[in-house]
Amino acid sequence: MGPLIELKNIQMIFENRSSLFAQKRRVQAIESVDMEIKEGQIYALVGESGCGKTTLGKIICGLLKPSEEGVYFNGKNVWRLRGKEFTDYRRSVQLVHQDSYAALNPARTIFQSLSAPLFRYKIAKNRNEAYEHLEELFEMVGLTPAEQFLYKYPHQLSGGQRQRILLARALSIKPKLIVADEPVSMVDVSLRISLLNLMLDMNEKFGISFVYITHDLATARYIAANGNIAVMYLGKIVEYGQLDNVLSKPRHPYLQALLSAVPIPNPKIARSMKPLPLKSLDMPDPTNPPSGCRFHPRCPYGEERCSREVPELAAVEEDRFVACHLVEKIPEWKWGQ
Numbered sequence: 001m002g003p004l005i006e007l008k009n010i011q012m013i014f015e016n017r018s019s020l021f022a023q024k025r026r027v028q029a030i031e032s033v034d035m036e037i038k039e040g041q042i043y044a045l046v047g048e049s050g051c052g053k054t055t056l057g058k059i060i061c062g063l064l065k066p067s068e069e070g071v072y073f074n075g076k077n078v079w080r081l082r083g084k085e086f087t088d089y090r091r092s093v094q095l096v097h098q099d100s101y102a103a104l105n106p107a108r109t110i111f112q113s114l115s116a117p118l119f120r121y122k123i124a125k126n127r128n129e130a131y132e133h134l135e136e137l138f139e140m141v142g143l144t145p146a147e148q149f150l151y152k153y154p155h156q157l158s159g160g161q162r163q164r165i166l167l168a169r170a171l172s173i174k175p176k177l178i179v180a181d182e183p184v185s186m187v188d189v190s191l192r193i194s195l196l197n198l199m200l201d202m203n204e205k206f207g208i209s210f211v212y213i214t215h216d217l218a219t220a221r222y223i224a225a226n227g228n229i230a231v232m233y234l235g236k237i238v239e240y241g242q243l244d245n246v247l248s249k250p251r252h253p254y255l256q257a258l259l260s261a262v263p264i265p266n267p268k269i270a271r272s273m274k275p276l277p278l279k280s281l282d283m284p285d286p287t288n289p290p291s292g293c294r295f296h297p298r299c300p301y302g303e304e305r306c307s308r309e310v311p312e313l314a315a316v317e318e319d320r321f322v323a324c325h326l327v328e329k330i331p332e333w334k335w336g337q
């Protein structure tokens with residue numbers, strides 16, 4: 001069976017003119033991204049703020065049109081789909097936002113917000129059917145009794161409850177893929193595990209694929225333990241592969257630097273760890289990204305060639321890809337070294 005979603009050479013350029021006489025500023029938010037998303041799989045999309053991961057998530061959901069090449073749903077370019085095929089794509093690929101408050105209409109009750117897509121996609125014919133459907137879903141996401149939540153407004157609920165409601169909304173129209181953009185970053189730490197477990201349950205019970213977008217490697221490791229990870233830096237995927245394999249033996253210097261910065265609970269080990277000696281701690285300006293390898297101004301291993309030639313994402317072993325000219329020479333990185 002082919003992939004559910006295929007991204008082919010995705011490029012995304014934003015143009016911005018700040019005043020009438022100012023020059024246009026171009027930001028290449030995504031450059032040459034290829035990726036396949038299969039049914040029932042979990043993918044973690046990881047990187048620092050501003051690396052383009054949210055933009056890529058919106059492109060997958062069809063909320064942003066890439067500047068070049070395209071997104072394929074069951075082998076068909078989504079920007080050429082019409083009628084029933086386009087509705088099927090829209091229904092199958094859902095986005096769960098980071099900011100649960102902004103994602104819900106503050107002037108509508110939860111029932112009003114969540115019943116609308118049920119009527120639109122003809123899952124419910126009337127209010128009673130919509131109520132029964134939502135009651136079942138609320139039980140699934142741990143919001144019981146449902147009537148205590150359905151007739152409230154978003155501001156009357158906690159962040160964790162709203163995030164569960166967003167998951168219930170995505171689930172209500174029977175999607176095949178949920179793109180979850182930092183879904184636990186704005187909820188209490190104590191509630192994070194229960195939300196991550198909820199997504200894992202959805203994956204197991206209904207075979208829903210997830211693209212989990214985050215800057216937090218710990219939650220990525222938890223949710224995509226049996227899945228894949230794509231690490232992004234300044235609009236490009238720099239390392240991709242099975243999560244356990246990638247995080248236990250990171251090959252790209254940027255991923256090694258990210259892992260070196262993860263706090264470790266054992267202070268003895270934490271003190272003995274040497275951070276990767278990056279040449280600079282600052283992210284380059286995305287409106288004027290570095291030539292060649294975008295990581296070269298910070299990379300401790302870079303050579304002259306790195307500032308001239310763009311490294312391609314190339315296979316280093318089966319199902320493992322790294323974008324680095326010198327990948328075979330980069331020293332091995334180990335946890336706690």
Ligand code: SF4
Nearest residue numbers: 293299302306324325
């Ligand atoms: Fe570092 Fe060069 Fe590899 Fe880029 S291509 S990550 S600069 S070694």
